[in-house]
Amino acid sequence: MKSRCSAAILLALLLCWSFRILAQNKPITIKGSDTMVLLGQRWAEVYMKKNPGSRIQITGGGSGTGIAALINGTTDICESSRPMKDKEKDQVKARRNTEVKEIPVAVDGLAIYLNSVNPIRELTLDQIKGIYTGRITNWKDLGGKEGKIIAYSRENNSGTYAYFKEHVLDKADFHPAIQTLPGTSAVTNAVAKDLKSIGYGGIAYAKGIHHAMVKKDAGSPAVEPSMENVLSATYPLSRFLYWCTAGEPSGEARKLVDWVLGAEGQRLVQEVGYYPLPKSTTSPATAVKASDARKKK
């Protein structure tokens, strides 16, 4: 009697367990941008807590790695901090037989930090590039006081470094004398203490420093990196962060995407330190349109 009873319990447990396994069978895999790994992990953590049984795997490696994985079909969702190139979209089409779906999920902006006593208030993109490639080395050349420019950068494993290199330096190399510090808070701290310094990083950091207004070129207006300017893409150093899928996301992935674009997902975006999507673009279709408009700018 006793043994039969325990056998039944065991069987029931085994059934439960196998159902659990079945339910969890297919994790959603997300791969790509290192800038977005933290954001992705935060989303996954909260989502999995809310939806027991769902499993999400997040890995980094860089936007390029994620896009390659999307082409090869080894990931469900690719995280990318840049829009996909047409060539890459064609490759997905050829290999996976569907169109790529690019879904903006958050907005990221980059501020140029200056010491708060620095009289310089605005810089053109070209001037910033000059400072970081070693062409401009004295504040005098920018209309400031005589003094060597001390430029701080991030370590080369940082996504911010990659974005800065691509969008400000036009892929040119940083000058060797540019100092690199681990983490944005170290950069802001150094800039706050050093009168002659300049740095770059997230917009959320502002203690003891001021954010330079950035001009796209000498003729265009200087734009402050405020939330509105970043969201309306008038500030030149802002970008969308994307989730890309091969074809419309379906099933579990669809649910996840909707949740990420919804109120709670977007609240987490702000928690991690990026900007939520502007209200008008929270539906994927309009967001794509907005990002197209931005690309044309």
Next chain:
Amino acid sequence: MRIDTSAIGSALPLPTSNSLSSHLKGARFKDFLFGKFILFNAILAVSTIFLIGLYIGKEALPVFYDDEIRKEASLDNLFAPQNYGTEEMPLPFIWQPVGEVPKYSVFPLFLGTLKVTIIALLFGAPLAIGAAIYTAEFAKHWVREIVKPVVELLAGIPSVVLGFLALVVLASWIQDLFGFDYRLNAVTAGIAMALAIIPIIYTVSEDALTAVPRTYREASLALGVAPWKMAISVVLPAATPGIFAALVLGFGRAMGETMVVLMASGNAAVTSLKLTDSVRTIAATIAAELGEVVFRSPHYHVLFFLGAMLFSLTFLLNMLGEYFVARLKRKLMGH
């Protein structure tokens, strides 16, 4: 320390003649087990070091033979001058592994490591050795009992704390004092690192100085030598190998020190001999870049190659230090 033998005697039950042999047997078995346990620990420690060395070596080796990796990072790229700059401004040595053309010159990193290490020794060694002479020769007993543990406690401060202190406080002081162009530079990092190596230099030197036999001191005092003269020209020379060992061990510690330089040196891989420029050290480079590097990429293997170089260098330095300590012992024992 005095041992109260009577207490032990009463604590042990007196064995009767019958149980004596089994009692001994049990004790011998415990002895055997304990011996094996100690041996196991020793083997584990040694083999861990050995395996770490083996793994680092294995990951570093592709730099020598893998063609795919050598295309970007051959020994030529790593050590020989390259033509990276423009014609009017040739830049032969650049460390910039992320870019259109990855650049892997390790020369600026070696130079930077050496610069910071030497500055740290220049600042730390006189302080540490001076403190060691004071506590070993002049300090009253109770002063020594306070100073020695406190200096040794300095070794327990996590280096990230020292680094942060340097980044936030020390760098500003130094810039206010000297007005260097760069707020974070080799001098700042070196001074901060001096704090990290003072305990090791102090401890080893202090031990060497106190190991000098009393007879040396008695002889020189009997000849009417002043105490300070005795410390400088009798005790210190007698302890030289020990002091040297202390310096070598301090040098090795400084080379491998990571967090202090990562925070306080500015990490710009410049090739210059100026001490007030920012520097990037090997250890800081590995710490900053290995975390996110693409697995098995040239960059990854080059970082392991750097690690292997650092590992063998500090290993050699530690061995050298041990050798000098052994020599000191032989010397003072009069062989």
